[in-house]
Amino acid sequence: MIEKMENLLEIKNLHATIEGKEILKGINLTVKPGEVHAIMGPNGSGKSTLSNVLVGHPAYTVTDGEVIYKGKNLLELSPEDRSHEGVFLSFQYPVEIAGVSMTNFMRAAINAKLKYKGEPAMSAGDFLKLMREKRALVNLDSKLANRSVNEGFSGGEKKRNEIFQMAMLEPSLSILDETDSGLDIDALRIVAEGVNKLKRPDTSTLVITHYQRLLDYIKPDIVHVLYNGRIVKTAGPELALELEERGYDWIKNENQ
């Protein structure tokens, strides 16, 4: 029991399929509170599938294995309850929701979480104050906060908006799925700074990325390589640099 509490997330022999095709073929991964893990790998290795399965995307089916989060069976929880328990996914492609304002969207999210925790809903004044505070953290323009969710946002604005939502919801486990894709170097720095500012000793981060450059800003403790649905290599931050230099072919060759 004590051993379990030491881990925030424990993934054991996780198998998952989409449309009958097996993508994850036995993932094992343990994340302790406070740790930053990077998951790297070539395209099509299953990185995004892993993040989607962790947040309960209905398109994926778990066929074997288990995921223990904060001592609970994560896979039994609905997507919204996983969120309430502190699992957050920064989407690779944040969705545009026409006609739903950022304010209404965030208020619905925050109040749903409070309700789950058995706490009263936030007053309009407190909520707007919280929005302002968190917006400042990621330099999100107040104009964007008044618009429909992600509608007409640039690529960089969308990613910044993801980190803003992360700041609002204060998750225990943040999964950043290709957060660097489509970002120029300035936007990348702002987003990474936001993530670093939100880091607490008891929260953990899974950084899913194809490239090493994001890891210059968000320093991982442990780097994993995902290939063909399995974690084939785990090492310290130096592994990311090696991958940057040598590419993924040698990994592929080692795992033929």
Place this chain on the structure above:
Amino acid sequence: MSNEQEYIELFDSNRALIEEPCAELLNRERAKAYTAFKAMGFPSGKEELYRYTDVRPIFAENYGMNLGRLDVPINPREIFSCDVPNLHTHQEYIVNDTYFSKDGAEALPEGVILGSLNEIATKNPALLEPYYNVLAKGGDGVAMFNTTFAQDGLVLYVSKNSCVERTVQLMNVLRSNVDLLTNRRLLIVLEEGAQASMLLCDHAVEKIKSLSVQVVEVFVGRNARFDLCELEETHGENVRLSQLFVKQEAGSSFNHTTITLTNGLTRNSARVSLEGEGAEVNMYGLAITDKKQHVENNTLVDHVVGRCNSNELYKYILDEESKGVFSGKMLIRKDAQQTNSRQTNRNLCLTKCARMYAQPQLEIYADDVKCGHGSTVGQLDENALFYMQQRGIPADEAKHLLMFAFAGEVIDAIKLDALRERLHILVEKRFRGELNRCKGCSLCK
């Protein structure tokens, strides 16, 4: 015996009773419509315009009609006094198809006449002569039926450059112990430079079977402006057949919004004729349906002359086994150069059993025009739903937010601030299934 034959016989044997309380003008037009109705009968389901809403079986039902103009023991002012916050309207009532006495109504601005059609046609026939039945006489069998049996309704007449600042709110209240056919008639005239807005609400008190036939004729004079918002909130046993005829002169502007929140079967037809350069019409429709509800919006925008603008946006949210129909025709005649015309129809089918029939039509005879139409049928965006769930918003709440956003585009087009805000709340309640639990008008509940 065909069902029009029954109505013809009903008319023949009750003609004196029908005509006795009515103005000469109404009876004169009645005679013409009766002849036409005898010749054409009700439209058949085989006709293109009635393909999706067959009215013949509707008229075959056995409804009572109040041809003898018996008093209905109800004071709608007590039951339906509307108190939407900040919506200060001139409140008028039609109970079944009889104008309810004006006692207690407030004074109107100068140059504005508002009241019973039959009364005004009796006292001042010369005023209505150039307008009554001028547009509807070109209509189909249902319009002829209405004119044949019409005994009362409402007139709004706004004389040159007059302005009715407060919205005229007409509440159509259905009140009967027996299955009932009502036949109401509205005539709205805005002379040159006049301005007015009107809110038309349909309510039913008892859950009896009812058929409401309505014909509305609207004349929007040169540079005049008229906003009309229709809200239907009846029940599953009510059939509404509404026909709106509009004639617009140069530089005039007409905004029309039709919202069907709860109903049984509805067919709304709107025929707008743009007959003066620079006229503009905006038409919006929203239908939220479930169970076996049926809603058709059938529009024709007739660009007779050039340099006019028309814009249509109709949205449907169809749940359970409900059925939606949108049939919209844009007719751009030979002389209607530099027309700017746009028609959009977007639909959400929430279940596999919900059905949407969309029929956008463009008929262009001019060669220098800008016209476009688009129609889509789809489901709620699953990616958006999941995105919201990931942020902790429960699935049902996420669906409501998306549906609300979808409907919002139509509601936001309503010009009256107080009504727009109120409708946002009503639509949200409708999605949560909280409407129609009380007897009165939910506008103020």
